[in-house]
Amino acid sequence: MKSPAHAPDWAALRADFPILDQTVHGRPLVYLDNGATTQKPRAVIAALSRYYERDNANVHRAIHELSYRATTAYEAARTRVARFINAPSAEEIIFTRGTTESLNLVAYVFTPRLHRGDAILLTEMEHHSNLVPWQLLAQRTGAQLLFVPVTGDEGLLDLSRLDDLLGRNVKLFAFTHVSNTLGTINPVAELCARARRHGAISVVDAAQSAGHLPLDVQTLGCDFLAFSGHKMAGPTGIGVLYGRHALLESLDPFQGGGEMISSVQFEQSAWNKVPHKFEAGTPDIAGAVGLHAAMDYLDGVGRAAIASHDEELARDACERLREIPGIRLLGPPGARGALVSFALPGIHAHDVVTFADQEGVALRGGHHCTQPLLRKLGVPATTRASFYLYNTPAEVGRLAEVILQAAKFFGARD
Amino acid sequence: MDLTELYQSVILENNRRPRNFRKLPAANRIAAGNNPICGDEITVYVQIEDGRIADISFEGAGCAISQASASVMTQRLKGRSVAEAEALFARFKDIVTQGIPDDEDLDLSAFAGVHQFPARIKCATLGWHAALNAIHGEAATVTTE
Numbered sequence: 001m002k003s004p005a006h007a008p009d010w011a012a013l014r015a016d017f018p019i020l021d022q023t024v025h026g027r028p029l030v031y032l033d034n035g036a037t038t039q040k041p042r043a044v045i046a047a048l049s050r051y052y053e054r055d056n057a058n059v060h061r062a063i064h065e066l067s068y069r070a071t072t073a074y075e076a077a078r079t080r081v082a083r084f085i086n087a088p089s090a091e092e093i094i095f096t097r098g099t100t101e102s103l104n105l106v107a108y109v110f111t112p113r114l115h116r117g118d119a120i121l122l123t124e125m126e127h128h129s130n131l132v133p134w135q136l137l138a139q140r141t142g143a144q145l146l147f148v149p150v151t152g153d154e155g156l157l158d159l160s161r162l163d164d165l166l167g168r169n170v171k172l173f174a175f176t177h178v179s180n181t182l183g184t185i186n187p188v189a190e191l192c193a194r195a196r197r198h199g200a201i202s203v204v205d206a207a208q209s210a211g212h213l214p215l216d217v218q219t220l221g222c223d224f225l226a227f228s229g230h231k232m233a234g235p236t237g238i239g240v241l242y243g244r245h246a247l248l249e250s251l252d253p254f255q256g257g258g259e260m261i262s263s264v265q266f267e268q269s270a271w272n273k274v275p276h277k278f279e280a281g282t283p284d285i286a287g288a289v290g291l292h293a294a295m296d297y298l299d300g301v302g303r304a305a306i307a308s309h310d311e312e313l314a315r316d317a318c319e320r321l322r323e324i325p326g327i328r329l330l331g332p333p334g335a336r337g338a339l340v341s342f343a344l345p346g347i348h349a350h351d352v353v354t355f356a357d358q359e360g361v362a363l364r365g366g367h368h369c370t371q372p373l374l375r376k377l378g379v380p381a382t383t384r385a386s387f388y389l390y391n392t393p394a395e396v397g398r399l400a401e402v403i404l405q406a407a408k409f410f411g412a413r414d
Numbered sequence: 415m416d417l418t419e420l421y422q423s424v425i426l427e428n429n430r431r432p433r434n435f436r437k438l439p440a441a442n443r444i445a446a447g448n449n450p451i452c453g454d455e456i457t458v459y460v461q462i463e464d465g466r467i468a469d470i471s472f473e474g475a476g477c478a479i480s481q482a483s484a485s486v487m488t489q490r491l492k493g494r495s496v497a498e499a500e501a502l503f504a505r506f507k508d509i510v511t512q513g514i515p516d517d518e519d520l521d522l523s524a525f526a527g528v529h530q531f532p533a534r535i536k537c538a539t540l541g542w543h544a545a546l547n548a549i550h551g552e553a554a555t556v557t558t559e
Contacts, residue, residue: 346430347478348452348454348475348476348477348478348480348481349452349453349477350452350454350477350534350537351421351477351478351479354417354420354531354534355417358417365452366451366452366453367453371453374453380453380454380455380475380476381452381453409417409421409426410421410426410429410430410478411426411430
């Protein structure tokens with residue numbers, strides 16, 4: 001996790017991502033939808049090919065050589081994840097399909113632990129994937145949902161009432177590390193510490209942070225942490241749930257099937273040890289191998305260096321976009337994650353995105369799966385530009401240019 | 415393609431200055447529509463008298479295609495019978511899904527470019543779906559998903 005002694009050669013790194021070298025609608029591609037998914041470096045694509053061309057077999061079962069290789073590669077990826085987030089043990093790393101499945105896993109296995117009168121605390125800035133699983137858990141158990149409010153357009157959590165909220169029988173406190181809509185970076189360590197003081201389990205959605213910032217679950221002090229491979233230069237279909245060992249031991253399985261059992265009888269079964277207890281069926285072995293390569297790649301660049309590179313682009317984008325008359329920028333004025341989200345008066349985000357797409361600039365427009373948050377802020381949709389290590393200041397310039405053109409093209413409603 | 419093929423001046427103009435954009439106190443049919451992907455929301459108010467659309471208006475927020483389409487629609491549907499409204503919607507659907515312009519109706523034909531942007535067909539038909547639902551007295555919110 002140490003950043004390299006010398007600054008990375010960003011231009012050379014960009015060349016590691018073959019997909020970026022193309023034109024879209026006759027214009028050079030400017031890919032600024034990294035909050036949705038990131039592109040993959042050659043190293044990751046090669047790791048996937050190599051796995052399928054040489055090592056593919058099922059894991060943990062057969063005794064033949066290929067199965068041994070596949071199992072070794074899969075478990076090596078698990079160990080690598082533990083190192084990536086400084087988890088005390090690889091047994092605390094569960095592979096899932098992504099952040100959404102990780103969060104659903106936690107919400108599901110806590111079903112027997114929640115009862116009427118209990119509460120689940122969330123924040124108003126959660127992605128639907130960190131909202132709906134808890135709504136389902138609340139419906140199953142009769143528990144109540146509580147929300148930490150967001151303070152208007154600057155998009156910070158209002159923590160003044162946090163202890164009061166946590167005192168209302170909160171069993172679980174789930175929140176995002178970096179908001180995918182606002183770019184807010186939440187004080188995870190503080191939130192986890194305060195949850196712990198009230199005896200609540202903390203669940204961190206690290207989908208937007210895992211590939212961007214150094215992450216250390218021991219410093220953060222979280223009980224669970226979830227993220228996706230595809231938002232951090234890895235393949236789709238693979239994600240991670242970190243869970244504290246003692247907690248994982250005490251919880252019942254998520255899904256039933258192969259891999260997750262130690263012995264099976266017709267009437268009942270005994271569970272495999274953690275983390276296998278939570279991984280039913282054949283996992284995404286190639287995905288884990290690809291994720292391993294992605295983590296190696298990111299740490300080769302240095303996550304601290306990526307964080308400051310991304311933040312610089314986001315800050316630059318904010319400054320340039322602020323010059324557009326009437327633009328409404330969402331998110332914190334200070335430190336922010338690798339994205340900027342905005343609304344133009346009288347111009348819908350989808351028109352802006354369609355316009356930008358014709359100029360080769362890939363953006364995201366809509367509610368970003370945070371519908372309740374945008375409803376609260378009174379914006380039906382925003383346009384979002386999100387950055388990654390391969391984006392350049394010139395691309396930020398192109399973004400500002402295209403948004404200004406779009407504003408002129410559509411014009412404000414009379 | 416050129417962006418002005420999608421966003422023809424009729425569309426840009428109707429988006430900037432939508433016609434019949436208001437509540438209709440005399441409405442006896444109201445229906446809402448939404449497009450969850452875009453967040454487009456629309457409410458169409460219809461005053462039906464003797465099987466004809468005596469007046470029609472809309473309110474809502476959404477992309478230029480959805481707003482302009484609803485604006486043009488209200489101008490076209492006013493004074494029509496229910497059967498004529500249905501026929502017009504069928505023609506409009508041909509325009510936006512197949513790009514076949516209607517030489518007799520240049521405002522509706524302005525939406526022909528939409529067929530090259532399949533994701534935006536839902537935007538163009540949102541207001542029409544809501545209007546037809548209102549006319550048929552189906553109160554439930556229509557969704558183009």
